[in-house]
Amino acid sequence: MESTKSQLFQVFLRLRPSSPQSSVSETRFLTTATGQNFVYVTPPQERNRFRAIEKFGFTKIFDELSEQKDVFVETVMPLLQQAINGRDGTLATLGVTGSGKTHTILGSKDQKGMTQMALDVLFSSIGDRIVDYNKVDMVASDHTEAVLMDAVSFHERMNSALVKTPTKRSKLGKFLAHKLQDGHASKRSSLAHISTPKAPDVSDLSVGLDSKSKYAVLISMYELYNDRVFDLLDDSSINNQNRRKALIFKKPSTTAAWDTSKESKKVVSGLRKVYVKNFQEALQILEHGQVSRRASPTHSNSVSSRSHAFLQVEIKRFSPRGSEKDGASLHIVDLAGSERARTAKTAGERLAEAGSINRSLMCLGQCLQLQTQVSDNGKPAVVPWRQSKLTELLFSNAFSGAGGGGQRASMIVTADAMGDFNATTQILRYSALAREVTVPRASSRHISGMSDSSAASSALDELAVISTSITQEDSKDAVIARLIAQLEDTEGRWRDAEERCLTIEQQVREEVADEMEERLEEVRRETLEHFEMEEEWREGYVDGKLEILRKGIEIREDTPPDAAERIQELESENEALRRELLALRREALGRTPSKGRSGGRGFPSPLKGMENLEIY
Numbered sequence: 001m002e003s004t005k006s007q008l009f010q011v012f013l014r015l016r017p018s019s020p021q022s023s024v025s026e027t028r029f030l031t032t033a034t035g036q037n038f039v040y041v042t043p044p045q046e047r048n049r050f051r052a053i054e055k056f057g058f059t060k061i062f063d064e065l066s067e068q069k070d071v072f073v074e075t076v077m078p079l080l081q082q083a084i085n086g087r088d089g090t091l092a093t094l095g096v097t098g099s100g101k102t103h104t105i106l107g108s109k110d111q112k113g114m115t116q117m118a119l120d121v122l123f124s125s126i127g128d129r130i131v132d133y134n135k136v137d138m139v140a141s142d143h144t145e146a147v148l149m150d151a152v153s154f155h156e157r158m159n160s161a162l163v164k165t166p167t168k169r170s171k172l173g174k175f176l177a178h179k180l181q182d183g184h185a186s187k188r189s190s191l192a193h194i195s196t197p198k199a200p201d202v203s204d205l206s207v208g209l210d211s212k213s214k215y216a217v218l219i220s221m222y223e224l225y226n227d228r229v230f231d232l233l234d235d236s237s238i239n240n241q242n243r244r245k246a247l248i249f250k251k252p253s254t255t256a257a258w259d260t261s262k263e264s265k266k267v268v269s270g271l272r273k274v275y276v277k278n279f280q281e282a283l284q285i286l287e288h289g290q291v292s293r294r295a296s297p298t299h300s301n302s303v304s305s306r307s308h309a310f311l312q313v314e315i316k317r318f319s320p321r322g323s324e325k326d327g328a329s330l331h332i333v334d335l336a337g338s339e340r341a342r343t344a345k346t347a348g349e350r351l352a353e354a355g356s357i358n359r360s361l362m363c364l365g366q367c368l369q370l371q372t373q374v375s376d377n378g379k380p381a382v383v384p385w386r387q388s389k390l391t392e393l394l395f396s397n398a399f400s401g402a403g404g405g406g407q408r409a410s411m412i413v414t415a416d417a418m419g420d421f422n423a424t425t426q427i428l429r430y431s432a433l434a435r436e437v438t439v440p441r442a443s444s445r446h447i448s449g450m451s452d453s454s455a456a457s458s459a460l461d462e463l464a465v466i467s468t469s470i471t472q473e474d475s476k477d478a479v480i481a482r483l484i485a486q487l488e489d490t491e492g493r494w495r496d497a498e499e500r501c502l503t504i505e506q507q508v509r510e511e512v513a514d515e516m517e518e519r520l521e522e523v524r525r526e527t528l529e530h531f532e533m534e535e536e537w538r539e540g541y542v543d544g545k546l547e548i549l550r551k552g553i554e555i556r557e558d559t560p561p562d563a564a565e566r567i568q569e570l571e572s573e574n575e576a577l578r579r580e581l582l583a584l585r586r587e588a589l590g591r592t593p594s595k596g597r598s599g600g601r602g603f604p605s606p607l608k609g610m611e612n613l614e615i616y
């Protein structure tokens with residue numbers, strides 16, 4: 001597994017101690033190997049389904065037994081030294097909600113977090129070489145873009161703001177008490193007496209300083225909530241978060257004389273910067289900032305951070321005469337946890353917050369993925385850090401080349417090996433510096449006599465056992481030799497099983513196809529029968545209709561006259577003719593001349609001989 005050396009973020013993985021009470025998975029799905037910088041993710045077994053085993057590479061992995069100090073030495077110390085040397089640095093934590101980001105950054109009531117340790121080491125290293133706030137002149141940019149004050153006047157303002165509104169303060173008290181349950185903050189609202197855990201002891205650690213310089217430390221805190229930047233040290237809104245004024249992230253109108261970079265750093269404009277001269281003062285500021293931060297109980301975490309919190313520790317270097325030489329910042333960022341709405345059971349405002357958090361983290365994920373990639377032309381891939389406010393705040397100064405040629409950063413990815421499998425894997429996928437996927441295979445020797453699903457489960461079990469056993473071995477060479485042998489054996493068995501699976505798959509496909517064909521034939525037959533029956537019925541129906549019609553026509557037809565009627569008809573016709581003939585005869589007889597009148601030559605009557613004619 002190769003990773004790009006030029007990446008901006010070094011990525012560390014920290015596993016938190018998990019327990020069935022605090023975790024959501026029934027089994028461990030993350031496995032580490034002693035001394036190795038990769039973690040195996042073994043998916044939960046599902047019936048009849050092979051899921052790939054993934055291997056993720058990180059700069060370093062801190063297992064469950066790692067102490068806060070172990071993490072600090074590896075991740076924060078180099079960044080602190082870098083800031084002292086005039087180069088910006090960022091430390092951020094990333095992880096699923098409840099995976100231990102805040103615990104890592106801010107600690108608990110028994111343990112200091114990375115922040116407290118960084119401030120402790122910084123102030124103990126600077127010692128009496130801290131400059132007097134009243135005797136130095138901070139650079140112009142601090143005056144135009146920030147509100148500067150020293151710790152004493154800041155406390156006075158804060159305490160008077162708390163005293164002014166007692167009803168609201170009780171709300172704040174509740175919040176503080178709530179935080180205290182999880183060891184996040186002191187219960188006291190009077191910030192003069194902050195109790196800080198003594199452990200771990202970091203008095204043996206120090207950073208190298210320039211022997212000819214004096215130093216000033218300015219602390220500012222802000223949060224990114226619903227994509228807007230809010231000052232966490234603004235006393236005017238401490239009792240009413242809804243009245244808070246969002247700040248803008250922009251290029252300063254004036255820059256320090258020593259800042260020769262072409263593109264000057266972007267700053268959160270209007271931010272309060274508090275000058276602190278020792279560790280105790282710094283802790284008090286930190287406490288104030290934490291109180292103002294958005295945190296709400298979700299189903300996944302009783303004190304869940306609902307915003308991305310930024311702590312900026314600005315270290316300025318001064319000449320012995322008090323003129324500013326240069327400066328750089330260490331940013332410590334506690335990112336809000338990604339969560340699934342269904343798991344966290346969030347709704348309304350919390351759901352909107354979750355949406356904004358998840359969107360910004362998705363964009364951060366893209367940037368992290370791309371920082372290790374090289375584009376087709378061989379140049380580093382373009383990192384789309386302008387896509388969200390979070391990535392802009394995290395990356396813009398890194399890409400602007402300011403602060404001594406850009407920044408270097410460390411990301412601590414926190415994970416619970418028995419936490420939310422899908423959400424954790426998702427984060428590992430985009431944050432890891434390298435990734436390998438192994439498709440599981442099984443052997444016929446191994447699975448003979450077993451059902452296919454049980455063979456697959458058993459093979460997965462075996463792989464999990466192998467992975468777990470790695471951590472228990474002492475000798476590195478023995479582990480490697482044993483692993484190679486086991487790997488080859490397992491690989492062979494997986495391959496056989498895979499072939500068998502393919503054969504079974506083929507058989508199943510054929511069976512399904514045959515069955516399908518049979519069923520189609522049956523359906524075709526049934527349809528045909530149905531058509532025939534319907535046709536028969538239609539024919540019968542049509543015949544019946546025709547019969548009814550025919551009968552209807554017959555009924556309406558006139559009956560032919562019978563013979564008697566005809567005879568009677570003819571007789572009456574005959575009678576009429578006879579009467580006519582008789583009338584004609586009489587007429588003819590009436591007109592015929594007598595013999596004498598015709599002169600003896602008269603014509604014979606045409607009716608002669610007909611006088612006695614009977615007419616019937």
Ligand SMILES: Nc1ncnc2c1ncn2[C@@H]1O[C@H](COP(=O)(O)OP(=O)(O)OP(=O)(O)O)[C@@H](O)[C@H]1O
Pocket residue numbers: 015016017095096097098099100101102103104108182301303304305306335336337338414
């Ligand atoms: N390494 C650890 N050792 C001991 N306890 C831990 C560790 N990591 C986390 N915890 C405990 O687990 C709980 C949840 O941790 P934490 O609040 O730090 O989670 P988170 O990732 O910051 O969650 P969110 O994103 O919701 O704010 C706390 O009670 C914390 O003390």
